[in-house]
Amino acid sequence: MSKQRRNQKQSALNIEPGIYEIDSGTAEIQPDPFTPGAYLLLVNGVQSSQLIPDEPQRLGFEYMRWIAIALGFRYPREARLRFMHLGGGGATLARWGADRYPNSRHTTVEYDAKLTELARENFGLPRSPIVKMRVGEAGQVLSETRPDSWDVIIRDVFVNIAQGNHITPGHLTGIEAAETAAQAVGHHGAYVINYGGPPNLQPARAEAAALAHAFEHVTVISDATMFKGRRRGNIVMIGTQTELAAEQLGGMGGFEAALRSEPLPVQAKYNAATTNFIAGTAPSTTPLLLTDPV
Secondary structure, eight states: OOHHHHHHTOOOTTOOOEEEEETTEEEEEEEOTTSTTOEEEEETTEEEEEEOTTOTTOOOSHHHHHHHHHHHTTSOTTOOOEEEEESOTTOHHHHHHHHHSTTOEEEEEESOHHHHHHHHHHSOOOOTTTEEEEESOHHHHHHTOOTTOOSEEEEOOOEEOGGGOEEOOGGGSSHHHHHHHHHHHTTTOEEEEEEEEOSOOHHHHHHHHHHHHHOSEEEEEEOHHHHTTOSOEEEEEEEESSOSSOGGGTHHHHHHHHHHTSSSOOEEEOTHHHHHHHTTOOOOOOOSOOSSOO
16 A cells, blocks of 8 residues: 555544643534544534544535535546645545545645644544645635636635624625635636525525626535525535536436435525525625634
8 A cells, every 4th residue: 555545544543532722712522422433523612523533434514425425426536636625623524535536635724723733633634745734814815826726625614603603704705705716726626615504594695696706507505494594504505617516427417316315315406596596685795805804
């Protein structure tokens, strides 16, 4: 086995449950009470990542599985992909991507330096250059990207607000951020957003509208209850310049079937369905760069 493959298969046996001081407060690593052998990373009391040692392709969080399904129908396993993960956390998706796409390279961007160090020391991540971990503010890093410099950008950035709720900083949600990401991933790339919000879907529609300004195709993924505005939850939005799923990998029909086979079946809105979801909503226009990064 090559050195590269050994790095990619590195075990996470050095996990140490406990509470750790980080720059933004506290992080806690604890056994997952619902998944034997798995661990959770909580940041200031909010679940951030799940890790299943030695099984990087097992993703416990629903929205991460939706992302994995979508990318699996767009890119073959042998693709040489360059990923940028805005929002490092426990680097679960970088760990997944390094295993799913053996020829890929990943850069995580995390504002909290001590959290980045904690993830690197505890979660058995592949070493650089397979997974690089960068400390920085996501909007600033995104603004500095060059055209066609990445194949996939995944935005999973939240800041904590009152009562344990969290939101994505506004400067990452507007047209300017979407247009910058579109230039960075080019014609064949994908810009993936994990949106988390309340039953009021107006902010989600505004984000989808911003994506529609920058991308020819916007695919929106969630479950029926979330789409009906009945609960707080996650919506995955993906901007691409070509149809999301490649025909040779199963096309949109195979992609939708895979989503329906999830433990909680989910839906994908695209083309006319995305237009109806946006329904004339004005896109977010917050500038990408602000004096205050939050």
